Amino acid sequence: xxxxxxxxxxxxxxxxxxxxxxxxxxxxxxxxxxxxxxxxxxxxxxxxxxxxxxxxxxxxxxxxxxxxxxxxxxxxxxxxxxxxxxxxxxxxxxxxxxxxxxxxxxxxxxxxxxxxxxxxxxxxxxxxxxxxxxxxxxxxxxxxxxxxxxxxxxxxxxxxxxxxxxxxxxxxxxxxxxxxxxxxxxxxxxxxxxxxxxxxxxxxxxxxxxxxxxxxxxxxxxxxxxxxxxxxxxxxxxxxxxxxxxxxxxxxxxxxxxxxxxxxxxxxxxxxxxxxxxxxxxxxxxxxxxxxxxxxxxxxxxxxxxxxxxxxxxxxxxxxxxxxxxxxxxxxxxxxxxxxxxxxxxxxxxxxxxxxxxxxxxxxxxxxxxxxxxxxxxxxxxxxxxxxxxxxxxxxxxxxxxxxxxxxxxxxxxxxxxxxxxxxxxxxxxxxxxxxxxxxxxxxxxxxxxxxxxxxxxxxxxxxxxxxxxxxxxxxxxxxxxxxxxxxxxxxxxxxxxxxxxxxxxxxxxxxxxxxxxxxxxxxxxxxxxxxx
Numbered sequence: 001x002x003x004x005x006x007x008x009x010x011x012x013x014x015x016x017x018x019x020x021x022x023x024x025x026x027x028x029x030x031x032x033x034x035x036x037x038x039x040x041x042x043x044x045x046x047x048x049x050x051x052x053x054x055x056x057x058x059x060x061x062x063x064x065x066x067x068x069x070x071x072x073x074x075x076x077x078x079x080x081x082x083x084x085x086x087x088x089x090x091x092x093x094x095x096x097x098x099x100x101x102x103x104x105x106x107x108x109x110x111x112x113x114x115x116x117x118x119x120x121x122x123x124x125x126x127x128x129x130x131x132x133x134x135x136x137x138x139x140x141x142x143x144x145x146x147x148x149x150x151x152x153x154x155x156x157x158x159x160x161x162x163x164x165x166x167x168x169x170x171x172x173x174x175x176x177x178x179x180x181x182x183x184x185x186x187x188x189x190x191x192x193x194x195x196x197x198x199x200x201x202x203x204x205x206x207x208x209x210x211x212x213x214x215x216x217x218x219x220x221x222x223x224x225x226x227x228x229x230x231x232x233x234x235x236x237x238x239x240x241x242x243x244x245x246x247x248x249x250x251x252x253x254x255x256x257x258x259x260x261x262x263x264x265x266x267x268x269x270x271x272x273x274x275x276x277x278x279x280x281x282x283x284x285x286x287x288x289x290x291x292x293x294x295x296x297x298x299x300x301x302x303x304x305x306x307x308x309x310x311x312x313x314x315x316x317x318x319x320x321x322x323x324x325x326x327x328x329x330x331x332x333x334x335x336x337x338x339x340x341x342x343x344x345x346x347x348x349x350x351x352x353x354x355x356x357x358x359x360x361x362x363x364x365x366x367x368x369x370x371x372x373x374x375x376x377x378x379x380x381x382x383x384x385x386x387x388x389x390x391x392x393x394x395x396x397x398x399x400x401x402x403x404x405x406x407x408x409x410x411x412x413x414x415x416x417x418x419x420x421x422x423x424x425x426x427x428x429x430x431x432x433x434x435x436x437x438x439x440x441x442x443x444x445x446x447x448x449x450x451x452x453x454x455x456x457x458x459x460x461x462x463x464x465x466x467x468x469x470x471x472x473x474x475x476x477x478x479x480x481x482x483x484x485x486x487x488x489x490x491x492x493x494x495x496x497x498x499x500x501x502x503x504x505x506x507x508x509x510x511x512x513x514x515x516x517x518x519x520x521x522x523x524x525x526x527x528x529x530x531x532x533x
Contacts, residue, residue, distance in 0.1 A: 034263030034270060041260045042273040045247075046280075054284050057308035059124040061286075062117065063109040066241050067182060068140035069130040070291045075109050077382035078301060081375060082309045083107045091175065111181050114281060115247030115254045127284075128305060131241055131436040132291035134429035138422050141186070141237055142215075142227050143406040146398070148177055149190035153400040158195040181251040182236045189232055193222045194401070214410040217403040225418050228425060234265065242271075242428040245278045264428075271428050278428075279435050288439045298379060300443050302372050310370055 063079065065071035079088075089105035090097035098105060100119040110116065117125060132140075155161035169176050177183045197220055215224040227233060235250060243249050248257045264271045282288055287304045289297035398404055423430060 031267055034267050037259050038263050038270045038273050042277055058126045061107050062125055062127045064127055064129040065111050066244055068137050069132040071130055073383055077379045081378050113244040113247045113249045113252055115252045118253055126286040128287040130289040131433055134426040135422050142224055145186045145190040146221055147394055148187045149194050150401050151397050152191050213413045214405045215414050220401045221404045238425040239428040242278045242432050245281050246274050275428050278432050282439055288436050290440050302375050303447050306375050307372050
């Protein structure tokens with residue numbers, strides 16, 4: 001009897017040990033597998049160092065638009081003033097709508113992640129982007145998800161909202177926010193939640209909430225703390241900038257993106273490999289802006305990107321015919337998709353009118369004889385209209401959920417514990433943002449006081465970029481064109497920075513030298529005259 005009991009006890013102990021050891025072994029195996037997958041990906045995307053000519057605008061400009069960073073403002077108020085409709089590549093929200101290997105267009109603006117460059121002629125493509133403080137970006141993503149989803153509350157129920165949306169989009173052929181990553185995931189999720197909470201209240205009335213925190217009105221809107229902890233947020237929002245710049249979003253053209261992203265989330269220390277790739281890509285970009293430093297970012301964009309676009313197009317010297325509105329324009333709509341949807345859902349109910357800041361093709365100055373200074377003036381006027389329009393749109397959109405009064409002041413009432421959690425969940429983005437700030441400072445110093453470096457980069461690039469266009473022409477003509485192009489670009493860069501080109505410095509120095517010699521001569525002559533007397 002003792003032997004069976006002893007054998008049973010031994011088997012029980014063996015099973016207990018197995019239950020403890022096997023998960024540990026499995027976890028170790030999973031980590032090793034993930035480490036191999038992440039490191040293998042990082043090694044495979046390691047591009048050669050082409051930072052030598054990164055300051056020069058290439059044939060194709062890819063504006064990698066990270067959501068809620070102010071990129072839409074840059075598109076409407078900068079890029080639409082610099083590029084014609086024909087130059088803008090067809091918008092590719094759901095799939096590529098142009099031949100990326102031989103694009104006839106020269107501008108791509110998209111929420112697509114960096115993996116899109118695998119479809120583009122990489123050696124002829126410049127990339128620009130804007131980064132934002134990750135905490136503010138999470139707040140803004142939450143607010144915009146609620147704002148867009150709340151527009152559907154004009155319908156009696158969720159089924160009606162879905163049916164009407166499908167009918168309207170089929171008839172108008174418009175691009176909806178629901179077609180655009182990441183909103184095609186975030187808005188339906190929030191929309192369903194809003195209708196569920198409204199149904200739970202039992203009526204469509206808007207109770208006057210006495211809660212101080214507008215981000216925790218749970219009877220009307222999904223609270224922020226619930227939003228950031230949902231699996232959808234972990235999949236799409238957290239560390240979103242890092243994953244977008246590395247091409248690892250759930251919208252990636254890279255088939256292994258899900259595995260790498262999953263491994264980094266499961267084993268956070270592997271994020272260092274992804275972060276390094278993101279930093280390297282920022283280093284190679286033509287321009288990196290910051291949402292928080294809006295005015296200086298806009299100025300740098302005008303000088304680093306705008307000046308080169310104008311110089312290459314000849315708009316600094318030549319008159320360029322204005323874009324004319326076209327009802328059959330297949331490239332883009334001047335009305336933003338977000339506002340298309342707003343109009344369709346709110347016209348009859350609230351008398352919503354088309355967004356004036358977006359629904360126009362007229363530039364204040366036009367592209368003919370455009371300068372960087374005029375570009376900035378046009379931008380400032382455009383952004384003022386755009387902000388006014390956005391404010392009106394938000395107020396009307398949130399009318400059905402008035403308690404969710406999202407403002408900067410309201411953000412200060414969010415508990416510190418939630419803010420710390422957002423920071424923790426976005427650790428990669430936090431570090432990448434700090435790195436972007438260093439790049440931004442370098443851009444500022446370079447244009448403010450290191451123009452010879454910029455000129456040298458431009459001269460080297462000119463020999464490659466323009467060689468084909470000068471082929472077959474007389475050498476003297478080629479030299480004259482190169483010098484003219486170079487002077488145009490330098491003058492455009494220096495225009496509103498009050499900088500000096502080398503010949504101005506030389507002239508100024510020569511003037512001082514001549515004046516000094518003259519004064520010394522006069523003083524010496526007077527002393528000699530006194531001695532003689």
